[in-house]
Amino acid sequence: MKILVCISKVPDTTTKISFIDNDTKFNEDKVQFIVNPYDEWYALVRALEITEKQGGTVTIINVGPADNDQIIRKALAIGANDAVRIDGNSNESFYVATQIAEYAKTQGYNIVMTGKETIDYNGAEVGGMIAELMGVPYISHASTLDVEGGKATLKRSIEGGYETVEVTGTFVVSCQKGMAEARIPNMRGIMAARTKPLTVVAPVNAAQLTSVKTFTLPPAKAAVKMVSPDNMTELVNLLHTEAKVI
């Protein structure tokens, strides 16, 4: 079993968001970067569980500049045999997906895993793009993944429920809650991560399909209007006549 886990570098959940260069660029100053939580908690940990049980290897892949090595080492500390960094410098989904798909095609992976989306651009795009570029099935928003005898069974979230699907051969899966429990790296893992192989690969060309023109922060929220717990009629009237939502 050969599994490729795609990780993205994102600002920590609690980061205060601001922009620079006329609101065209995310302000990275003093920002703490982490491995995208869905990639780490669900995709990576489930990949490790599967290979721990039935053998195989887990490779981590990231697309980005040398700065990203820090979060790649962090992911390696949780587990995984080795890592690949495609030395590109674009956040665009199609660019990232092209790099990963082109690399994955040459390596014979059984499963390519991503998180359900990144917490910065929230696109939920890269997994589907990789699958299309590789010409393989894509199961999005999976909350379970079990592999047995060359067949994988997955539960995929749909509106108000789930779907159970089976797939044979190589596939791409985007992972969400339910897949696995987050693991905290131990000292041995952190030490071992320093010497695990991290291969740097040159990027391939990919057309630019979109560009962000500007970022905007939402207008400040008006102060909350407090209503007495004894006067629910007033709350209902406000919702009806002022907010007009009921």
Add this chain to the structure above:
Amino acid sequence: MSVLIYADTINGKVKKSSLEAIHYGSKVASLLGTNAVALVVNSSDNLAELGKYGATKVLKITNDKLNSFDPQLLTAAIAQAANSAGAKVVVFAHDSTGKSLASRLSARSKAGLVSGATSLPNLDGGNFTVRKNVFSGKAYADVNILTDEKIISLMPNSFPVVATDATAEVADFSADLSGINSTLVVKEVNRASASGVAPLPEAELVVSAGRGMKGPENWGMIEDLAKVLGATTACSRPVADIGWRPHHEHVGQTGIAIRPNLYIAIGISGAIQHLAGVNQSKVIVVINKDPEAPFFKAADYGVVGDAFEVVPKLIEAFKTLKANN
């Protein structure tokens, strides 16, 4: 030239989020001076009615290979339909099917994608700029699509439908899926079907509760409140994790992100991870006995009080309003 909208169905009926996408697609078509064409697969519905939402034409695919959801096959079918309709823009709803299809189609057609769009395109200066939420709702990005063909997936509940009396012309479309060997098999579809209640991502009114309810046996009043309003119930992460409520009700960063018109949060403190899933709600009401609960900062209306006293009063007040209207 046209704007093609993929209209997804549940049990043959077009989903609400797809009706929004059709209406949105028809507005995009007017901006571009062209027509909106809806694409529907394996539906026995009266598809001429999609004209109500702005489609001038409906392409109808009937194909057994598309009976269950296989994004690989369906993307190929949509690409063929887009080609045949001369579509410059393809629109999806940003839901569980649209997320799989839009990304695949984007890679297949090398067409720029804005996923989770919340606005019509702005065509100023020859651009095609569409707004979407980023950083889990903490900012917006205006994204310019640079390619000739464009793909948009529309965030549910961000573009209300307006129905007219128009009808659409319905034409059969045959997709050739012979060249694709998909290994995906859907074994089971399990959808909780609370009758008449919208599934969470589509719901306009949501009543949500958290650990403040003290136990699953106390959810009766939450369900009663939802029933009076015709709202969908949701819950916070800890509540789903302990098993008080099913996982598909969990809203927040690791659960579902929603943007209803009204979100009533009862006994939920409002951690940043919860807010990430609900901060796009148009109006937020927070009921919590702790006046320091962080959720009040994100709320439009707040009530400091014990849920067990406040909620029954709120139910009565809603009932009175309903009786008077």
